[in-house]
Amino acid sequence: MKKNFRGNIMPKEIGEKIKKSKNIVLTAHINPDGDALGSLLAFYFMIKKFDNKKNVQIVVDDKLPKYMHHFEDTKLILSYEKFLQENDLKNKKNDLFISLDCANEERYQKSVEIKKQSENSINIDHHISNTEHAEFNYIEDICSTCELLYQFLKIFGIELDERIAKYMYLGIINDTGNFRHDNVTEHTFFVCSKLIGAGADNHKIANIIFAVSEKKIDFFGEVYKNKKIDHNYGFAYYYLTQEKMKELGIEKDDTDGIAEMLLKIEGMEISLFAREEVDGSVKGSFRANNKYNVNELAQNFGGGGHIKAAGFRTELTFDEIVKKVYEKL
Ligand SMILES: [Mn+2]
Structure with a gap:
């Protein structure tokens, strides 16, 4: 042990x-x-x-x-x-x-x-x-x-x-x-x-x-409807802005578990959930199945964690983040 x-x-x-x-x-x-x-x-x-x-x-x-x-x-x-x-x-x-x-x-x-x-x-x-x-x-x-x-x-x-x-x-x-x-x-x-x-x-x-609030269920709907999926890489991702958070009336901890939720979509190997913070920085969470090491991937953004679950916080925009992810996949 x-x-x-x-x-x-x-x-x-x-x-x-x-x-x-x-x-x-x-x-x-x-x-x-x-x-x-x-x-x-x-x-x-x-x-x-x-x-x-x-x-x-x-x-x-x-x-x-x-x-x-x-x-x-x-x-x-x-x-x-x-x-x-x-x-x-x-x-x-x-x-x-x-x-x-x-x-x-x-x-x-x-x-x-x-x-x-x-x-x-x-x-x-x-x-x-x-x-x-x-x-x-x-x-x-x-x-x-x-x-x-x-x-x-x-x-x-x-x-x-x-x-x-x-x-x-x-x-x-x-x-x-x-x-x-x-x-x-x-x-x-x-x-x-x-x-x-x-x-x-x-x-x-x-x-x-694991209880889910009604607001969070509405947010799940928004994520599943507007997620992006790239079938070539098995990559699912979603970006949540401050504006959207206000519109849905959700808080930070209503967004826990979204990266896992995206990875559950059949055929996905890697998922990214990113959230705009109040100060304008972006907080991201990666989850992966067997193909990718997201601990290494998150280190490109100054973060880390585990091979199959990792996070980061960066000053990059979401588009820049996605671009960089593709360079590393
Ligand atoms: Mn722990």
């Missing part, structure tokens, strides 16, 4: 560092998804279960997806501003800053300031594009950060409970598309069998994160 990893620290040593620390801050990437948030909450409760006296804080410098209100522990997740209100960043040094599910430092957004004033930093992630951005890095090629965290139960010497299990399950179904993607392994099912055994409610959690 332990062959696909890199970095300069092993999970056991990470456990030692956590055991020695009193003030710990956890963060995950902006545009946080079920794996980012699930791993934050699962790891928070693991550390607290190991030693309730530790001061653990969770900071995410972005809006959370709407579905997170179904999980009461979401209230533990502080915005960066709220964190500043509660902590004197200049005079209080944290012992340990831990980023989860975060491929690069840019994705911490303002939380990077907390890292700068922390004694040590640790990066725990599963993205193959991870830039090893902390002092100590552990990157395992596994379906999700939540699956990666399973080994810490043993390291902390704690029992799995219903609460930790449900947050780990949230991350795993988020990153595997409910066990559809090719990152699912025997170990994924092994871990999930333990999570279900500990009380994670698969039906309830899947219904929460």
